[in-house]
Amino acid sequence: MPDPTHKPNQPAPDAPRKPRYPGDPADVRKGQVSEPLPRETFRRRFMARFTDPAYRDEDEALARLERIAWEAYQEGRKAPLKHRAGPGYADPDYELSDEWRAASEAVRVAQQRQADPATPSRVLLVCAAARNDYTCPGEISKSWRLSQRARATLEAEGMEADMLDLSLLASDADLRIHPCKGCVSTSMPLCHWPCSCYPNHALGQINDWMNDIYPRWAGCHGVLIVTPVYWYQASSPLKLMMDRLVCADGGNPDPTSTQGKDVVRAKSIELAGWDYPKHLAGRTYGLVVHGDVAGIEGVRRALSDWLDWMGLVDAGPQARLDRFIGYYKPYATSHVELDEDEGVLGEVDNVARALACAVRQLRAGKLSQPDRGLVPPRQK
8 A cells, every 4th residue: 555644755945936938728739649559450469479389378368368458458547556645745636656656755765865964875877788698699798897897996985886787678578668758848747756657557568667767866976877879879778768867857746736647737837837846956977988980979968968957967077988999990809999998997997986076075065066056047
């Protein structure tokens, strides 16, 4: 049963609010994918999971399960387990998803731990490459090697290193980061913190990793992202996580205020004035971006801009690294090139050292933030 005493995280009471904007909350545009999935298409996709001939003895059972799944899809049973929200929410009688409530509570506990000066300093270390021993090609990534080096340095500096290996999306069965649907583009209050879009049991969009990842961001004092460049961009696992973190930048901590995904309610709230709370602001960050022939500077800048926008504070110039490894050399020898590149290895050590120093200064209240306290004239 959900904890009836839990209250959602609320923006600071003195947070500046935007003035009311003119607009019609009922102006909701429609006309894209307006029909449900055909019955046969649904059945074919459901059964695709059971293509292996080993399942054939269970065809009748699978057909029964498929009919139940079809009924859930038709009825839109997105969150089949839910209870009355209770005290502290805008609408205490709203039937709130048990899974969202558990995720919200995990974020609250992590934020409370992060704010406690007695707890150890923690750095979230993100390895953004999409491969490991259990994926093709069956070889570790250079990002993993650099992450492990950074981890050793962080721990030598007295930090707890929380290793988030995004390659598990490619190797762990049925682990997902589902795509962001851009609820924020319709109205900021529709974007709940943490995200309430998933799991969606009616659509089979389950096993969403983000409910485990949100508390790890909330519970850290610093973030270090190590990523390769994929076609001039961040890796696809990293981009999935980045997009789903939009709820940390202005997201609504109370889904009952919008009755879930009621667009008109959400637009009315935003037009009346929304404070766009930055739920991860004040943490510090470092970056290691590596590639082979192109794209490293663009990715490093994009990641810096993203983290700056969310209110994180960079740990200094030496904490934002972009480097080529094996420039225009064969891919087959790229690990050897890394073995021999003592300059890059030393620079990665310095990224970790700079971040550890910034975390210590942050927790002591000494990290320089010259623009802290300034109220942006345009918060959105």
